[in-house]
Amino acid sequence: MSTPRTTALVLIFALAGASATIAATTPEPPPLGILIAPEGQVPPQPAPAAEPQEPTGRPLGVLLGPASAAPVTAPAPALPVEPFAAPAPIVSSPGPNLHVPAPGNTNQRPLGVLLEAEPAYQPPQTPYRASSPSTAAPTASTGPRIAQPTAPGATLDRPLGTLISPAGDEPRLATPTPTPAPGSPTAPATSVTSPADIMPVAPDAAPAPEVNDGAPVRLAADEMSFDREKNVVTASGNVQITHGQRTLSADKVIYNQNDDVATAIGHVVLDESTGERLFGDRMEVSGDLKDAIVHNIGLILKDHSRVVGVGARHSSGRVTELRKGVYSPCEPCAKNPDRPPLWQIKAVKVIHDKEKQIVEYRDAWIEMFGYPVAYLPYFRHPDPTVKRRSGFLMPKFANSSDFGTVLETPYFWAISDYEDATIRPILMSDSAPVLAAQYRKRLLKGEIDKNGTDTTKDHESDTEKGELGMRGYLDAKGRFDINRTWRWGFDVQRATDDTFMRRYGFGGPPSLDSQLFVEGFRRNNYISAKTLVFQGLQATDDVDASPIVLPLVDYNYVGERDRVGGRFNFDLNFLALTRAKGTDTRRLALHPRWERGFRDAFGSVYTFQTGLNADLYHVNSLARDAEKPDYDGVSYRMFPYAGLEWRLPFVKNQGAARQILEPVVSAAIAPNGGNSDKIPNEDSTDFEFDETNLLALNRFSGIDRVEGGPRVNYGLKWGYYGKDGGSTTAFVGQTYRPRDDTTFGAGSGLEDNFSDLVASVAVSPGSYLTALYRTRFATDNFSPNRNEASFAVGVPALRLSGNYVFLASQEDSEFSSREELNMSAKSYINRFWRTGLSGVRDMESNEMRSVAFNATFENECMVFDTRVTRTFYEDRDLRPTDAITFHLILKTLGEVTTAANITSN
Numbered sequence: 001m002s003t004p005r006t007t008a009l010v011l012i013f014a015l016a017g018a019s020a021t022i023a024a025t026t027p028e029p030p031p032l033g034i035l036i037a038p039e040g041q042v043p044p045q046p047a048p049a050a051e052p053q054e055p056t057g058r059p060l061g062v063l064l065g066p067a068s069a070a071p072v073t074a075p076a077p078a079l080p081v082e083p084f085a086a087p088a089p090i091v092s093s094p095g096p097n098l099h100v101p102a103p104g105n106t107n108q109r110p111l112g113v114l115l116e117a118e119p120a121y122q123p124p125q126t127p128y129r130a131s132s133p134s135t136a137a138p139t140a141s142t143g144p145r146i147a148q149p150t151a152p153g154a155t156l157d158r159p160l161g162t163l164i165s166p167a168g169d170e171p172r173l174a175t176p177t178p179t180p181a182p183g184s185p186t187a188p189a190t191s192v193t194s195p196a197d198i199m200p201v202a203p204d205a206a207p208a209p210e211v212n213d214g215a216p217v218r219l220a221a222d223e224m225s226f227d228r229e230k231n232v233v234t235a236s237g238n239v240q241i242t243h244g245q246r247t248l249s250a251d252k253v254i255y256n257q258n259d260d261v262a263t264a265i266g267h268v269v270l271d272e273s274t275g276e277r278l279f280g281d282r283m284e285v286s287g288d289l290k291d292a293i294v295h296n297i298g299l300i301l302k303d304h305s306r307v308v309g310v311g312a313r314h315s316s317g318r319v320t321e322l323r324k325g326v327y328s329p330c331e332p333c334a335k336n337p338d339r340p341p342l343w344q345i346k347a348v349k350v351i352h353d354k355e356k357q358i359v360e361y362r363d364a365w366i367e368m369f370g371y372p373v374a375y376l377p378y379f380r381h382p383d384p385t386v387k388r389r390s391g392f393l394m395p396k397f398a399n400s401s402d403f404g405t406v407l408e409t410p411y412f413w414a415i416s417d418y419e420d421a422t423i424r425p426i427l428m429s430d431s432a433p434v435l436a437a438q439y440r441k442r443l444l445k446g447e448i449d450k451n452g453t454d455t456t457k458d459h460e461s462d463t464e465k466g467e468l469g470m471r472g473y474l475d476a477k478g479r480f481d482i483n484r485t486w487r488w489g490f491d492v493q494r495a496t497d498d499t500f501m502r503r504y505g506f507g508g509p510p511s512l513d514s515q516l517f518v519e520g521f522r523r524n525n526y527i528s529a530k531t532l533v534f535q536g537l538q539a540t541d542d543v544d545a546s547p548i549v550l551p552l553v554d555y556n557y558v559g560e561r562d563r564v565g566g567r568f569n570f571d572l573n574f575l576a577l578t579r580a581k582g583t584d585t586r587r588l589a590l591h592p593r594w595e596r597g598f599r600d601a602f603g604s605v606y607t608f609q610t611g612l613n614a615d616l617y618h619v620n621s622l623a624r625d626a627e628k629p630d631y632d633g634v635s636y637r638m639f640p641y642a643g644l645e646w647r648l649p650f651v652k653n654q655g656a657a658r659q660i661l662e663p664v665v666s667a668a669i670a671p672n673g674g675n676s677d678k679i680p681n682e683d684s685t686d687f688e689f690d691e692t693n694l695l696a697l698n699r700f701s702g703i704d705r706v707e708g709g710p711r712v713n714y715g716l717k718w719g720y721y722g723k724d725g726g727s728t729t730a731f732v733g734q735t736y737r738p739r740d741d742t743t744f745g746a747g748s749g750l751e752d753n754f755s756d757l758v759a760s761v762a763v764s765p766g767s768y769l770t771a772l773y774r775t776r777f778a779t780d781n782f783s784p785n786r787n788e789a790s791f792a793v794g795v796p797a798l799r800l801s802g803n804y805v806f807l808a809s810q811e812d813s814e815f816s817s818r819e820e821l822n823m824s825a826k827s828y829i830n831r832f833w834r835t836g837l838s839g840v841r842d843m844e845s846n847e848m849r850s851v852a853f854n855a856t857f858e859n860e861c862m863v864f865d866t867r868v869t870r871t872f873y874e875d876r877d878l879r880p881t882d883a884i885t886f887h888l889i890l891k892t893l894g895e896v897t898t899a900a901n902i903t904s905n
Helices: none
Strands: 002-005 010-014 020-023 128-130 198-200 216-220 223-227 232-243 246-256 261-271 277-286 292-300 306-315 319-328 343-353 358-368 371-382 396-400 404-408 411-416 419-428 434-443 446-456 470-481 486-495 511-522 525-536 548-561 567-578 584-599 605-622 631-647 650-654 657-669 711-721 727-736 757-766 769-777 784-795 798-807 818-828 833-842 847-858 862-871 881-890
Touching: 246 277, 277 306, 292 319, 306 343, 319 358, 486 525
Parallel strands: none
Antiparallel strands: 002 223, 010 020, 010 216, 128 198, 216 232, 223 232, 232 246, 246 261, 261 277, 277 292, 292 306, 306 319, 319 343, 343 358, 358 371, 396 404, 396 881, 404 419, 411 419, 419 434, 434 446, 446 470, 470 486, 486 511, 511 525, 525 548, 548 567, 567 584, 584 605, 605 631, 631 657, 650 657, 657 711, 711 727, 727 757, 757 769, 769 784, 784 798, 798 818, 818 833, 833 847, 847 862, 862 881
């Protein structure tokens, strides 16, 4: 016998056993008591009362009990019956909103007559307090709200009592309390929240006892029926079952309470708390939704990867085992969904373990475009919830005219949550193998990064014939915080020889610099102490002439504004530099200065600055002119200076655009000379005069050289700024010196009284065009001594960029003349394809240096990158090389960014 119910209900299956509770989210109905009692369990009976009193037991009695227990009906006291609003339908998902009264439905029996008629009865009322009254929904009734009654076995989780209880689980009884009259100060509110938010208020205001019956399983549907003889609940139409964070949706669900198994049929979807979704045509699931058997399963992981199979078993809410499964993160083709994805893995068995965060495959094939390309008897990879996991990464293939066939097979080792390493064996057919490694460690107050490479020497190209050994390099960095003010760190960069890094594609810096330092920051103060060691990689570098700096101390102080509006600054430097061959230097430099800015009534902006360079040197073996011997001893310099800068900006608004014309003039005065031949030059060997240092009081980048004598600098700046962010700026300037200064060598642009003209033009009308031109040319014949031009133009579909550099030779400079052109073109062909072409040409020697072409395909599930390079230069064991590299990345299978590419010469 079954009784259909057409209104939407919530069926709560308690996890502690197979007990369940039916509860409507509409106004609370009268108590229903125990409808079906288990074998051997007789509900307690209330003691007879001489006078009518509020019952404490089962207002409807036992409708159907076990064979050994005869139904007992409680007396019906004559109490006034207040109107009761019929429960409103609940629709948990789109579907028909049905509300048809069941046979025998009354205000006292909202579920109708299940077995036999009962006398009309109005239950006692118990006041309840809502935890959030402001959010409660109003009652459907126009009369006073009837408070939730206290039924036998009613708890906070089962406000209607125990409808179906397992054997041995006796429902708990709650003691009813009188109900204040409507309208009284303690009368129950007319709106409440859900039953889970309601707490009963005891007469002495003591908190209600906590009841922990486990997390419930809730069921909502358009229609539901219950077969009490078989203990089977059938729900159909937009069925939704929720247990904690898990939700099961289906067209129809049949729940067998005896077996605690629910069978879901039609459009079955199981949403896990971790973000996975499990689909199937038919699913047999346990009452707590942790165990299931699925037919025609489909599984969507957290990163939207897809797994499908003929059938599957879902165990303990943790392991999903599929038969004849297919895994792929690729989206189906919108035009042809039946087309195979770009790549997929097919296996006889696929196992997903959420606890171990692993996806395993047995007897698997990797397919590309529907064609099998590799067989794997066993394969595994982390699931999408894993950020770091030890394992092999995607290999990289290349072919080089210098190294032959190249295979790189990196392995990622997750040592701990804060420590990992990437080991990259690189095998080459025409050269010795290379082992590269990267190590990273993150500490609470610091970090460590290390990169290293090692290989054996190739006697044909790397060393003299018959000589064998090792080649490699080390690049390590560490930063550690001592406290909020101080930190220390180190940098170690060393190589076994000059050309190793460029030959194997690990970069080509001019030198490798190592240091150990400590530094502190506090308000406007900064101090650092370090030691430095250098390794030059150029052919002309002499190891014995490379200096060792121990120590180098810098202190910088920026003061607050004083009473007259100025600011005091102070710089201190101490240097001790030692060489195996050459000059040894010890230096102490004290540089105080004071500056102040102000304006006048015409809008002019002035900046005044004055200071003193007090430098003390002790040197050994300082080389001087040929007719002078090397100098050993102490020397010093006291060099005061002062300067004044003037600017007057003129602004003109033209609609939404603005023009600014700004003349600028600065004058400086200092003693002539100041650069004795007893003072070494360690940090100012490279000098470059351009528009960026035209107005500087000292154009040298270091401390060892100063710019003396009086001089006047002048220039003109113009700018046009549009409303959409576009701009065009131009600057031209020059320096005048009353007397010559031999400090500046020929070709510097400052060797004459009137310096070279320096100028720059920058054009950026929008994001599709940027251009910059910088120049320095002589005033007598306007011949350029420096030209630099760069541009970038185009849209993402085709964007061109280039850089041209011309530098004339300069006396006393460590760099020779240079003329070079670097061009590149990039194109985003569509959302998946992008290409690039680049080249470097030495204009001075009229030779190409390198050419490279790359093409990349990338979508949601894979990246395929190919790169073709050609290098033309020669340097010791470096020879012209042709190389092609292929790199395939299957997303979700694991990939990291490594430090370098073996074929990127």
